[in-house]
Amino acid sequence: MHPRHVLPLLLLLSLGGCSKAGGDGSNGETVTLLNVSYDPTRELYEDFNAAFAKHWEASQGRKLTVQQSHGGSGKQARAVIDGLEADVVTLALAYDVDMLHDKANLLPTDWQTRLPNNSAPYTSTIVFVVRKGNPKNIRDWDDLTRDGVSVITPNPKTSGGARWNYLAAWGYALRKPGGTEDSARAFVSRLFKNVPVLDSGARGSTTTFAERGLGDVLIAWENEALLLTHEVGKERFDIVAPSVSILAEPPVALVDRNADKRGTRAVAEAYLRYLYSDEGQEIAARHHYRPRSQTVAAKHAQDFPAVTLFTIDEAFGGWRKAQKAHFDDGGEFDRFSVAQAR
Amino acid sequence: MSTSARRRILPGFGLSLGMTWAWLGLLVIVPLSGLVFQSLNLSWERFWETVASPRAFAAYRLSFGASLAAALINAVFGLLVAWVLVRYRFPGRAWVDALVDLPFALPTAVAGLTLTTLYASHGVYGRYLEALGLKVAFTPLGVAIALTFIGLPFVVRTVQPVLEDLDPEVEEAATTLGATPWQTFSRVVFPHVLPALLSGFTLAFARALGEYGSIVFISGNMPMRTEIVPLLIVTRLEQYDYAGATALALVMLVTSFTLLLTVNLLQRWSQRRLESRPG
Numbered sequence: 189m190h191p192r193h194v195l196p197l198l199l200l201l202s203l204g205g206c207s208k209a210g211g212d213g214s215n216g217e218t219v220t221l222l223n224v225s226y227d228p229t230r231e232l233y234e235d236f237n238a239a240f241a242k243h244w245e246a247s248q249g250r251k252l253t254v255q256q257s258h259g260g261s262g263k264q265a266r267a268v269i270d271g272l273e274a275d276v277v278t279l280a281l282a283y284d285v286d287m288l289h290d291k292a293n294l295l296p297t298d299w300q301t302r303l304p305n306n307s308a309p310y311t312s313t314i315v316f317v318v319r320k321g322n323p324k325n326i327r328d329w330d331d332l333t334r335d336g337v338s339v340i341t342p343n344p345k346t347s348g349g350a351r352w353n354y355l356a357a358w359g360y361a362l363r364k365p366g367g368t369e370d371s372a373r374a375f376v377s378r379l380f381k382n383v384p385v386l387d388s389g390a391r392g393s394t395t396t397f398a399e400r401g402l403g404d405v406l407i408a409w410e411n412e413a414l415l416l417t418h419e420v421g422k423e424r425f426d427i428v429a430p431s432v433s434i435l436a437e438p439p440v441a442l443v444d445r446n447a448d449k450r451g452t453r454a455v456a457e458a459y460l461r462y463l464y465s466d467e468g469q470e471i472a473a474r475h476h477y478r479p480r481s482q483t484v485a486a487k488h489a490q491d492f493p494a495v496t497l498f499t500i501d502e503a504f505g506g507w508r509k510a511q512k513a514h515f516d517d518g519g520e521f522d523r524f525s526v527a528q529a530r
Numbered sequence: 531m532s533t534s535a536r537r538r539i540l541p542g543f544g545l546s547l548g549m550t551w552a553w554l555g556l557l558v559i560v561p562l563s564g565l566v567f568q569s570l571n572l573s574w575e576r577f578w579e580t581v582a583s584p585r586a587f588a589a590y591r592l593s594f595g596a597s598l599a600a601a602l603i604n605a606v607f608g609l610l611v612a613w614v615l616v617r618y619r620f621p622g623r624a625w626v627d628a629l630v631d632l633p634f635a636l637p638t639a640v641a642g643l644t645l646t647t648l649y650a651s652h653g654v655y656g657r658y659l660e661a662l663g664l665k666v667a668f669t670p671l672g673v674a675i676a677l678t679f680i681g682l683p684f685v686v687r688t689v690q691p692v693l694e695d696l697d698p699e700v701e702e703a704a705t706t707l708g709a710t711p712w713q714t715f716s717r718v719v720f721p722h723v724l725p726a727l728l729s730g731f732t733l734a735f736a737r738a739l740g741e742y743g744s745i746v747f748i749s750g751n752m753p754m755r756t757e758i759v760p761l762l763i764v765t766r767l768e769q770y771d772y773a774g775a776t777a778l779a780l781v782m783l784v785t786s787f788t789l790l791l792t793v794n795l796l797q798r799w800s801q802r803r804l805e806s807r808p809g
Contacts, residue, residue, distance in 0.1 A: 262767070262768040262770075263767075266767065266770070287770050290770075291770060343751050343765075345765040345768060345769075346751070346761070346764055346765055346768055348768075384668065384750070385668050385750040385751070385752070386750060386751040386752060387746075387747070387750075387751070388746040388751060388761070388764075392746075392747065395643070396650075399647065400646070400647060400650040400651075400652060400653070401650075401651075401652045402650060402651070402652075511769070515769065516769050516771075517580075517766070517769065517771065517774065522585075522753070525752075525753040525754075526584070526585060526753055526754055528753075529752065529753050529754030529755055530754065
């Protein structure tokens with residue numbers, strides 16, 4: 189290259205190198221918080237943010253704005269790893285929060301013990317949505333492996349929510365009398381034989397089932413299922429609760445490094461704690477998440493039928509182990525889905 | 531074009547070339563070398579395991595195959611559309627012209643959702659196609675159709691200006707000299723538009739290779755059957771396997787670059803052949 193050509197190149201490169209974004213967001217009267225969340229919590233946090241801002245202003249006399257960002261859980265976690273300055277994260281699975289520690293050391297490794305209930309202030313479970321009147325007579329997990337039953341569930345490789353669906357089925361098979369890892373593998377692999385399409389996200393599957401009329405049963409989070417039947421079509425769909433399912437615990441966490449940098453630790457901690465208050469629990473229940481508080485749960489008992497629930501720690505020894513054994517490359521899901529396709 | 535480098539009419543060649551390098555460097559070379567560096571985190575065995583698995587090969591086959599099919603279809607029908615738009619005046623022509631660009635403007639996810647709804651077994655097209663025993667949504671055929679939709683504007687928009695430059699008198703001359711309509715097309719019109727057609731084909735092909743947003747809806751993402759390479763890359767990212775994701779991306783990048791370079795050389799060759807022809 190001629191020297192004359194090099195100069196502008198260097199100039200541009202150095203320009204790119206020295207510009208750096210600044211600002212800590214806590215100047216003046218108004219404090220801002222950024223809550224990076226996953227897809228189906230949009231409406232929940234719209235309500236909760238307004239409620240908390242009011243509570244904060246009343247008790248501290250400072251104005252607060254909470255910004256929220258939504259997307260697939262894994263994608264959101266990667267954005268935070270790559271530098272999105274979230275003060276708190278509220279994601280679909282603990283594995284995604286673990287990675288904030290592993291990949292970028294944004295919070296301590298024991299983050300999940302810092303708040304009550306595994307840092308999951310609200311829970312959900314995995315249920316079935318069937319066509320009105322339940323024409324295929326689907327009652328429990330076993331019916332999903334029958335010939336001629338078409339099952340819709342998203343791809344557990346791309347969707348965090350779908351991993352709960354998959355683990356619920358696996359855990360059910362394990363807990364059946366005489367259930368072993370082998371029988372569970374056979375059960376889940378037979379179930380996935382009945383899956384004609386693997387949408388990349390949970391809302392995609394809901395569209396496939398509800399709008400395109402594909403499939404006899406949709407495996408879904410209870411809050412999504414309730415949203416679908418309450419707001420889209422009570423006369424088109426029924427919810428069937430299986431006998432046994434998984435306790436889905438979407439965790440919340442303070443992102444220490446970002447909160448300390450922005451000077452928002454106190455308000456961010458208060459924000460997360462408020463999720464456990466009666467008002468926070470009530471808002472969660474209104475948005476079809478199961479509240480942890482017994483009193484609030486009792487008020488919404490008709491929405492949440494009794495299901496025997498097992499946790500991921502009980503059945504799989506936690507998310508890290510489950511992720512590695514089932515969903516990482518060459519894991520259980522890859523092995524049987526590739527074998528099936530051949 | 532080819533002569534302007536030697537006879538510089540405008541001053542500032544050095545500056546503009548420097549700017550070009552800087553611009554491409556910032557925009558293309560630096561990010562892409564980041565990709566190469568990321569994949570260097572992998573051992574050779576792990577790299578090979580990632581990019582040469584049967585599942586990856588199934589995805590390469592679908593991605594390259596469907597993109598090629600879509601680009602070929604677009605080359606044929608894009609030429610036809612461009613021809614009609616340039617050579618004929620008909621009511622609604624401005625509308626047709628605007629319609630061509632629509633696939634550009636539409637968010638790809640919207641395109642994907644719409645096409646899937648159309649071609650799914652209850653959809654407007656799907657219902658009849660299924661009766662004929664043809665499944666489109668959630669099959670490789672559906673992927674090819676979505677990619678054809680996405681790539682439509684490229685061929686039309688590259689060929690159109692060239693056709694506009696081609697004086698109808700040239701065709702008339704050919705006819706008066708005794709050429710049949712087929713001879714006029716194959717010996718006069720086609721060689722003239724071939725370089726532009728190749729550009730359009732390349733653009734449509736390259737665009738199709740990278741497409742993700744619309745395809746994840748219509749493909750159904752079934753392992754070994756309807757997984758495109760970009761989906762495999764996303765699944766790697768979902769496991770926080772950044773190095774594995776970049777390894778696959780690197781394979782796509784190198785293959786695409788080789789293909790694009792080949793087509794570009796081919797295009798220059800056909801351009802030169804056109805210019806060296808007498809008359």
